[in-house]
Amino acid sequence: MRAALLIATKDLRQRARDRSALVLGFVAPLAIAALMSVAFSGTTHFHARLAVVDNDHSPLGSALVGVLRSPDLAAVASVRQLAEADARSAVTSGAQEAALILPAGFSAAATGPGPVPPIEVIANPDHLISGRLAEAVAQGFVAQLNADRLSVQAAVGAGATAPAAELARRASALQLPETVVDRPSGQHELDAISYFAPAMGMFFLFFAIGFGARGFWTERREGTLDRLAVAPVRPSTILAGKALSIVVYGLASMTVMWLVTSLFFGARWGNPVAVALLIVDVVLAVVALAALVITWARTERQVDSLSSVAVFGLTIIGGNFFFISAAPTVMRRLALVTPNGWALRGFIDLATTSGGPRVVVAPLLAILTFTVVVGALAAAQARRLVVG
Numbered sequence: 001m002r003a004a005l006l007i008a009t010k011d012l013r014q015r016a017r018d019r020s021a022l023v024l025g026f027v028a029p030l031a032i033a034a035l036m037s038v039a040f041s042g043t044t045h046f047h048a049r050l051a052v053v054d055n056d057h058s059p060l061g062s063a064l065v066g067v068l069r070s071p072d073l074a075a076v077a078s079v080r081q082l083a084e085a086d087a088r089s090a091v092t093s094g095a096q097e098a099a100l101i102l103p104a105g106f107s108a109a110a111t112g113p114g115p116v117p118p119i120e121v122i123a124n125p126d127h128l129i130s131g132r133l134a135e136a137v138a139q140g141f142v143a144q145l146n147a148d149r150l151s152v153q154a155a156v157g158a159g160a161t162a163p164a165a166e167l168a169r170r171a172s173a174l175q176l177p178e179t180v181v182d183r184p185s186g187q188h189e190l191d192a193i194s195y196f197a198p199a200m201g202m203f204f205l206f207f208a209i210g211f212g213a214r215g216f217w218t219e220r221r222e223g224t225l226d227r228l229a230v231a232p233v234r235p236s237t238i239l240a241g242k243a244l245s246i247v248v249y250g251l252a253s254m255t256v257m258w259l260v261t262s263l264f265f266g267a268r269w270g271n272p273v274a275v276a277l278l279i280v281d282v283v284l285a286v287v288a289l290a291a292l293v294i295t296w297a298r299t300e301r302q303v304d305s306l307s308s309v310a311v312f313g314l315t316i317i318g319g320n321f322f323f324i325s326a327a328p329t330v331m332r333r334l335a336l337v338t339p340n341g342w343a344l345r346g347f348i349d350l351a352t353t354s355g356g357p358r359v360v361v362a363p364l365l366a367i368l369t370f371t372v373v374v375g376a377l378a379a380a381q382a383r384r385l386v387v388g
Contacts, residue, residue, distance in 0.1 A: 011215055011245035024207045025253040030260055033193065033200040048077040048130035051087040051099035058107035064100065064119070064141055077133060091122050097130035098123040100138050116142050188268060188352050197267040198347040199320040201257035202340045205250050205286055206315060210307035212246045212290035217300045242294070243287045250283035270350025274357045278346050281367040285339035288371045291378035314338045342366040 016022070052068055054061030068079040082090065082099075090096035101120040110116050119138040123131025258275060261267035269275045289310050297303040315321065317334050318341035324332060325348075335341030346363035353359060 005244070006241070008241045008244035008248065011212075011242065012248060018211075024204050025249060026256050029200045029204040029253070029257050032204075033196045033257070033261060034265060038192075046076055046129065048127070048133050049095070049097045050077050050079050050130065050134055051082045051090055051096040052079055053082060053084045053087045053099060053101040055084060055104045056102050056106040060107045060110060060145070061102050064102055067141055068100070068137060073137070077130075088122065091124050094124055094126065096124075097127035098134040100134050110145055116145055118142065190348060190352050191266075191268070193261060193265045194268045194351040195323060195344075195348065197257060197261035197265070198269070199340075199344060201254050202282055202318075202343060203311075203315045203320045205253055205282065206289075206311040206340075207307075208246050208250055208253075208286055209290045209293055209310050210304065211249075212242055212287075213293040213297065213303045213307055214300065216242060216294050217297070217303055221300070243291065246287050246290055247283055250286055251279065254279045254283065268351045269347065270353070271356045271359070274346070274350055274355070274360045277357060277364055278343055278350075278360055278367075281364050281371070282339060282343045285367055285371045285374070288375040288378060292374050295378045295381035314340055317341065319344055336366070339367045339370045342370075 050068060052065055054065065065079070065081060067073070068077065073079075080090075080096065082096075084101055087096065087099040087101065091099050099122050101122070103117055103120065106117060106119075119142060121131065121135045121138050123134060258269055258279070262269055293303060293306045293310065297306055317331075318324075318338040319327060319331070319335045320340060324335050324341070324344060327335075335344070342363040346360035349355065349359045349363075
């Protein structure tokens with residue numbers, strides 16, 4: 001144990017004198033997280049620009065405009081009433097993201113025996129979510145209108161004596177008994193800094209894989225490991241010392257990221273105990289990856305190649321550079337084969353809820369499984385560290 005501590009202390013001293021290690025571990029994560037949070041700050045606050053065209057010039061057209069300008073939609077959409085040609089041009093240019101076009105004769109059809117004609121929806125291809133919102137409003141409006149007509153017809157068929165206009169007025173005051181409402185899955189909205197703070201912290205933490213592996217090969221080139229080989233120091237002790245230095249460095253880097261972004265950038269990390277458990281779990285996964293690179297590489301050039309593949313491959317697949325929830329299904333599934341992908345899932349759950357360690361049980365177990373498997377592969381070749 002004493003030998004492992006001495007090796008770890010020596011590695012940490014070397015790293016403290018290495019400016020690149022300090023920049024990558026403490027300065028760069030904070031700077032990049034702040035920049036990315038600014039760049040993506042608008043992606044979590046959706047607001048659509050919609051146009052509405054009333055070619056029918058009827059009370060139903062006014063009712064549709066009223067629905068779009070209702071308090072329920074004011075927080076997510078702003079609405080302009082335009083002529084049809086202007087609306088189509090605005091959607092094409094991107095000035096308006098989508099438009100709803102009420103056809104001429106809509107009111108006459110609604111009061112007749114036939115079906116209500118659909119409301120045309122056009123959307124800019126760069127704003128598909130706004131188009132879906134406009135489509136949902138149009139479908140809901142027509143569904144409510146059909147429900148009102150059915151209510152009036154049912155009342156008349158049952159022998160109601162009130163005038164049809166009065167029955168229609170009463171029916172229009174009713175609402176469909178079931179509606180689909182989008183609500184956030186957590187108690188808090190996920191803002192950009194709360195996502196990119198842990199994401200960038202883990203991205204730069206992964207560079208410790210290269211630091212640890214290159215340090216080993218430097219010592220091997222300079223003969224340090226040969227001197228240890230003739231001393232009563234087992235290869236596993238050398239690996240333990242290297243691992244301990246990465247643990248201390250990684251914990252310090254992630255803890256500084258956690259504290260600084262929470263205090264000065266308003267990042268919401270969640271329950272401190274759960275956050276600490278996730279950080280420790282991720283750091284251990286990085287240790288296992290560094291050990292695997294050390295034992296698999298045959299040259300210093302291979303160390304650089306394997307480290308780069310590990311860092312950029314895992315962070316790109318894991319979703320460190322983009323909101324993983326907005327990625328295609330295949331990307332979200334691939335993220336769950338990476339330790340950082342599971343960690344991000346845990347950090348998101350903590351940031352959007354008030355849950356404790358129970359919330360991150362699944363991510364913790366998944367990351368631990370990854371660490372054990374990778375660590376076992378590295379341990380199987382640990383003896384080659386000195387004598388291979």
